Structures are given as C-alpha cells and as structure tokens.
Amino acid sequence: MHAYRSHTCAELTKENVGDTVRLAGWVHRVRDHGGVLFIDLRDHYGMTQVLCDPDSAVFSEVEKVRSEWCIRIDGEVKARDPELVNPRIVTGEIEVYIRDMEVLGAAEELPLQVFGDQEYPEETRLRYRYLDLRREVMQRNMALRSDVVASIRRRMWDIGFREYQTPIITASSPEGARDFLVPSRLHPGRFYALPQAPQQFKQLLMVSGFDKYFQIAPCFRDEDPRSDRSPTDFYQLDMEMSFVEQQDIFDTVKPVIQGVFEEFGGGRKVDASWPQISYADAALWYGTDKPDLRNPIKMQDVSEHFRDSGFAIFAKLLEQEGTQIRAIPAQGGGSRKFCDRMNAFAQKEGLPGMGYIFWRDGSDGMEAAGPLAKNIGPERTEAIRQQLGLGTGDAAFFLGGKPSSFERVAGRARDVIGEELGLTETDRFALAWVVDFPMYEKDEETGEIDFSHNPFSMPQGGLDALSGDPMDVLGFQYDLSCNGYEILSGAIRNHRPEIMFKAFELAGYGEEEVRKRFGGMVNAFRFGAPPHGGCAAGIDRIVMLLADEDNIRQVMLFPMNQRAEDLMMQAPTEPSPEQLMELGLRVLPREE
Numbered sequence: 001m002h003a004y005r006s007h008t009c010a011e012l013t014k015e016n017v018g019d020t021v022r023l024a025g026w027v028h029r030v031r032d033h034g035g036v037l038f039i040d041l042r043d044h045y046g047m048t049q050v051l052c053d054p055d056s057a058v059f060s061e062v063e064k065v066r067s068e069w070c071i072r073i074d075g076e077v078k079a080r081d082p083e084l085v086n087p088r089i090v091t092g093e094i095e096v097y098i099r100d101m102e103v104l105g106a107a108e109e110l111p112l113q114v115f116g117d118q119e120y121p122e123e124t125r126l127r128y129r130y131l132d133l134r135r136e137v138m139q140r141n142m143a144l145r146s147d148v149v150a151s152i153r154r155r156m157w158d159i160g161f162r163e164y165q166t167p168i169i170t171a172s173s174p175e176g177a178r179d180f181l182v183p184s185r186l187h188p189g190r191f192y193a194l195p196q197a198p199q200q201f202k203q204l205l206m207v208s209g210f211d212k213y214f215q216i217a218p219c220f221r222d223e224d225p226r227s228d229r230s231p232t233d234f235y236q237l238d239m240e241m242s243f244v245e246q247q248d249i250f251d252t253v254k255p256v257i258q259g260v261f262e263e264f265g266g267g268r269k270v271d272a273s274w275p276q277i278s279y280a281d282a283a284l285w286y287g288t289d290k291p292d293l294r295n296p297i298k299m300q301d302v303s304e305h306f307r308d309s310g311f312a313i314f315a316k317l318l319e320q321e322g323t324q325i326r327a328i329p330a331q332g333g334g335s336r337k338f339c340d341r342m343n344a345f346a347q348k349e350g351l352p353g354m355g356y357i358f359w360r361d362g363s364d365g366m367e368a369a370g371p372l373a374k375n376i377g378p379e380r381t382e383a384i385r386q387q388l389g390l391g392t393g394d395a396a397f398f399l400g401g402k403p404s405s406f407e408r409v410a411g412r413a414r415d416v417i418g419e420e421l422g423l424t425e426t427d428r429f430a431l432a433w434v435v436d437f438p439m440y441e442k443d444e445e446t447g448e449i450d451f452s453h454n455p456f457s458m459p460q461g462g463l464d465a466l467s468g469d470p471m472d473v474l475g476f477q478y479d480l481s482c483n484g485y486e487i488l489s490g491a492i493r494n495h496r497p498e499i500m501f502k503a504f505e506l507a508g509y510g511e512e513e514v515r516k517r518f519g520g521m522v523n524a525f526r527f528g529a530p531p532h533g534g535c536a537a538g539i540d541r542i543v544m545l546l547a548d549e550d551n552i553r554q555v556m557l558f559p560m561n562q563r564a565e566d567l568m569m570q571a572p573t574e575p576s577p578e579q580l581m582e583l584g585l586r587v588l589p590r591e592e
Contacts, residue, residue: 004072004104010046014093016077021096023048024072024104026134027065029115037062039098041073044139048091050075052098061101068114068131070105073098122553127567129558141555145543148264149216152237152539155256161214161239166201168194168218172517178222180232188584194220197536199456200521202240203493206532207524214239216539222564227551228485228541231564240534246476246492249533250274250433253488257480257537261429264546269428274480278436283403284326287411289437292484293430295418299410302327302398305384311355311375317400325400328414329388332421333395334358339370342397345416349409351399357381358395366392404444415484429482429545436460437477440470440507450507453477456500456521457491458533463499470506476533487542490535497525 005024012021025043032038037052039062050073052062065071075096086092111127112120114134125132132138153163172179172193179193195201197219205213217238225231241252254274261270275293282289285298303325306314317323333339339356346354357370368381388396397413399406418424439459441452449470457475459465465473476492494500500522504514515522543555553559560566580586 008045009041009043009048010090012048012077012091012094014079017079017094019077020074021077022072022074023050023096027067027069027071029067030065046091047089048096050096050098056098058098058101062098065103066107068107068110069103072102072104074100123561123567126559126561129568133557141547141549142557144264144547145555148260148543148546149539151260151263152256153216155259156214159252161212163215164205164210164213165215166198166217170195180220180222183583183585185583196221198238200518202238202534203456203521203532204524206240206242207529211242225562225564228544230540230552230556230559232560235539237537237539240532242530242532244531244533246478246533249490249535253535257488260542261546265429271428271430274431274433276433276435279434279438280436282434283407287407287414289434289479290481290484290486291432292415292424293432294428294483295415295424297329297414297418297423299326299328299414300388302384302387305380306376309376309380311372314400322402323400324403325398326410327384327388328397328410328417329390330395330397330417330421331390331423332393333417334360334393339395342413342417345413346409349412351406351409354413355398356395357384359385359390359392361392372398431480431482434479434481436474438471439473439475439503442471448508454491455504455507456493458494459499459503463502466502466506482545485541485545488535488537490533492533495525495529495531497522
C-alpha cells in the first residue's frame with residue numbers, strides 16, 4: 001500500500017465496503033458520540049467520515065487530534081445505516097473504521113477556523129492565507145480559476161493561436177498606471193520595469209510574422225486597490241492578430257469568452273447578442289463605459305424640457321455652455337417614499353440631491369407629483385413622461401450640470417434604482433462592446449491634452465483625423481463589459497510611424513522622446529509592419545464574475561491587501577545596506 005493513501009477522500013463508495021484502505025488529509029471536525037469519535041477527514045477532493053471506538057488499538061491517540069491536524073489513517077470501509085446516509089457528499093453511503101493512525105502534522109491553536117462559515121477580518125485571512133485557502137469556497141474558487149484558464153487555452157489553440165511568452169523584465173511603457181521599477185546592478189542608476197502589459201512585445205511579434213499570438217500573461221501595475229482590481233499584479237488573456245479590422249477581433253474573441261461563460265456560468269443565461277455601443281452613448285444612457293445591461297434603464301437627455309422653464313435651478317444651468325439635464329426613468333418607482341430615498345442617496349454621493357417627478361392615480365386620471373412637476377407645469381411634465389415612456393406608478397429622476405460632474409453618480413443611481421425596483425436580472429451575463437473611444441482627454445485645470453486610453457491605437461481616419469481638434473479624434477479602441485465590469489480592452493494598433501509621431505505629438509510627446517521611449521517598436525515599424533490589432537481579457541475579473549464574488553481577492557491565491565502589502569510574506573521589505581550599496585542606491589526618508 002502507498003505510504004500515505006490508497007484513495008482520496010472523495011473516492012470511496014458502497015463498492016468499497018469490506019476493503020482495507022488508507023486515507024490522508026486534514027481533520028475537518030471531531031464529534032464525540034457517546035465515546036465513539038467521528039472525524040470528517042478532508043482533502044482537496046472531498047470528505048470521508050472516519051470513526052474510532054474504544055476497541056481500536058489507536059483510540060487514545062485519536063482522542064488527541066484536533067481540527068486541521070494532518071493525519072493518515074488505515075481502516076475498514078463499512079456501509080452506513082440507511083437512515084445515516086449523507087446525500088450531500090460523494091462518500092455519504094460509507095464510513096471508515098480506523099485501525100491505525102499516524103499524525104503527519106499537528107496544528108497549533110488556529111487563528112481562523114476552516115470549518116463553518118465564520119467571518120474573519122480580511123487582514124487575518126490574508127495573514128494566514130494558507131489556512132483561508134483550505135476553506136471550501138476558496139478551494140472551489142481556485143479550482144474554478146484553474147479550469148477557466150485551461151479552457152481558455154484550449155479554445156485559443158483550437159482557433160489557430162499559439163502561445164508565446166514575452167519578457168518580464170523590460171522597459172517602462174505608458175499603460176495608464178505607474179510602473180514597478182527594478183534597479184539594475186550592472187547599470188547603476190538605470191532601471192528596468194515590470195511590464196504593465198505585453199503591449200509592445202505582442203505588436204513586435206506581429207511585425208515578426210507570427211500572425212496569431214496569445215498568452216496567459218502576468219501584468220504588473222502600481223495602482224490604487226479596488227474591490228475589482230489588484231494593486232500589484234494580475235493575469236490576462238493577451239492576444240494579437242495581423243491583417244485584421246476591428247470586427248475581426250470581435251468575431252474571433254466572442255466564441256472564446258462566450259464559451260467560457262457558458263461552460264462555467266452554472267446554468268446562468270449568457271446573452272448571445274453583444275451590442276456595440278459608442279462610448280458617447282454609453283456615457284449618456286448608462287453614466288459609465290462599462291454598463292450593466294441586465295438593468296434595462298436608459299438615461300435620456302431632457303434638457304429642452306427645462307430650458308427657459310419655471311424651475312430656475314435647471315434653467316440657469318442650461319444657460320452655461322456644455323451643461324445638460326438627464327433623466328433616469330424608474331418604472332415602478334412612483335412613490336414619494338422611494339423618491340425621497342433616492343434623493344438621500346444622491347446627497348450621500350456628494351450631490352445636492354436629485355429632482356424627481358412621479359405619476360399616480362388622481363381624481364381626473366393620472367397626475368404628476370413632486371416639486372419639479374409644479375415648477376415646470378403640466379405641458380412640459382407630460383412631454384417628459386411621453387419621451388421616457390412612463391405611466392402611472394412610475395417615476396423619473398433628474399440630474400443637471402456638466403456631465404463630468406454628475407455622470408458617475410447618475411450611473412450609480414441607475415444601478416441602485418434597477419436593483420431596488422427588481423428591474424435588474426440577476427441570473428444572467430449581459431455583454432456589450434463599447435466602441436469609438438476618444439483618443440484624447442483634456443485636464444480641466446491645466447488644459448493639457450493626454451491619451452485617454454491606449455496610446456498605441458490607430459486613430460479613426462488615420463493621419464487626416466489628427467489635423468483638427470484632438471478632442472474630436474476617435475480611436476479604433478474597444479472594451480467589453482459584462483454585468484457592470486470591464487472584462488476586456490483592446491484596439492487596432494497604430495502601425496504607421498508618421499501617424500504614431502503625430503498622435504504622440506498631440507499628447508505632448510516629441511518625436512525624439514517617442515524614439516527614446518519606444519525605439520524598438522518605432523524602428524520595427526520601418527521594416528514592413530502589417531496592420532494588426534488585439535485585446536486583453538482580465539482572467540481575475542472573469543473568474544470573479546463566474547464565482548459570483550464581488551471582491552477580486554476571493555479568486556486570487558495570494559493577493560495583496562488594500563495597502564498593497566503581503567501580510568503573509570511581510571512584503572514590501574526594507575533592503576539591507578549591502579543590497580543598496582550593490583545597486584548604488586540610497587533611500588531618502590519620506591517627507592511628512
């Protein structure tokens with residue numbers, strides 16, 4: 001017999017009754033039933049009930065074991081009495097009588113329990129992550145992640161892609177976040193960077209003639225943490241193709257992503273139709289570039305109904321350039337109580353509030369109620385109702401100003417309204433392409449122009465598009481949203497040096513700086529670069545959605561905490577004086 005086990009803790013069935021077996025695993029819990037000790041023995045695969053009575057030669061040793069001790073037992077498989085069968089586990093028809101036992105690893109008092117559903121602070125869970133990972137939900141999430149990655153790889157190979165590995169130590173590249181820098185010992189005062197993405201290398205692969213590339217790529221970005229974003233590193237399905245247009249990318253990646261959601265979505269509906277929504281429309285209708293289409297609410301511009309109206313606040317706002325009044329229709333929200341609750345929500349989000357109108361039964365039929373209805377009069381109120389397609393029992397909420405000042409709150413309010421009124425479908429994955437991103441954005445304080453998305457994207461219209469107002473330039477850039485999360489981002493690349501120099505010039509980068517920072521790619525484009533494009537899909541975020549989790553750290557093995565610290569390994573650490581001397585570095589104290 002094997003030194004540790006003849007079977008896993010999920011293999012034994014009634015077919016094994018009478019067999020002598022060897023199992024190894026962790027003590028999930030111990031129960032004493034009138035002198036007979038019952039142990040739920042757990043390994044990665046499942047659970048088996050083992051028991052020991054006073055007749056066993058090792059009873060006194062079994063009495064000593066506690067939760068999370070790692071043990072090996074030998075014993076005889078017996079059938080459970082019919083009334084004691086546990087249908088919730090595969091091994092529920094049998095139990096194993098212990099004849100011999102060996103303690104493989106005793107456990108001290110536990111800082112967190114593996115058995116049960118107790119809640120522990122995240123700091124505790126991350127400090128003792130190896131214990132946290134023993135919990136059933138974490139074992140399930142990590143197995144799901146592994147299976148998703150394997151499925152993605154198979155699907156990519158099946159459609160003609162090959163996987164290539166790109167460097168981890170490389171040069172700095174602008175990807176919208178801060179780089180992690182790596183000092184060079186051989187070149188004092190100079191630094192490598194961990195790649196924010198394999199962007200330049202995958203484009204160089206296309207210039208090298210490889211045509212179709214993919215990689216399950218680690219990416220490193222020094223970012224502020226959020227519940228759906230790691231502050232240090234993450235993994236993505238990175239892909240690139242030559243001789244393609246935007247629609248070719250969509251047609252290629254859709255069956256891969258849709259197939260993964262159908263395979264691992266637990267029976268939830270996966271939308272077959274993925275609409276293409278312009279960035280401008282997404283901002284108008286949903287208040288975000290990652291809309292949750294499970295919620296049917298679409299915001300609308302109702303500025304004309306408030307222009308020169310009796311509601312002075314909105315009327316005066318509309319006299320200013322670039323302002324707008326938007327309405328959030330709320331089917332079924334037509335009560336003063338609900339409207340007041342949403343108004344309070346807006347105030348908590350930092351706005352003065354949200355105006356509202358709701359429609360109810362009156363003595364002469366349907367009537368509009370609320371302060372706004374009284375101020376703008378019945379004719380304008382009725383025009384708003386008809387534009388929004390609302391009726392008795394419905395409401396509409398209004399926000400005004402420059403869209404940049406209220407869009408985020410409007411989008412959040414749309415989500416809350418959809419959830420509270422039961423309009424948002426929960427048993428569904430709704431995906432949509434967001435396209436036609438603006439190439440540039442302007443800092444409202446300084447007026448400086450910079451890239452708003454991927455700087456290596458091809459502007460729509462090529463070189464001619466760059467001769468006008470930069471704020472009018474759209475890029476061949478696209479995101480894929482799912483249930484309110486961005487899960488993929490990509491672009492058709494700018495492979496023409498003259499267009500690239502002009503695009504960077506508008507963002508304040510001279511040709512000399514572009515050559516210095518991206519010399520490898522710029523030089524490569526001089527020697528017959530093909531048109532190419534691609535995308536990257538976030539593995540962690542996809543698994544988070546499939547696992548029905550709302551925190552990305554629930555699907556990552558060893559994540560950092562909210563302060564980008566590894567509490568288990570105690571990173572980041574202070575370098576030793578010898579290390580600093582070898583690298584020619586000195587750490588200056590941070591000014592308070």
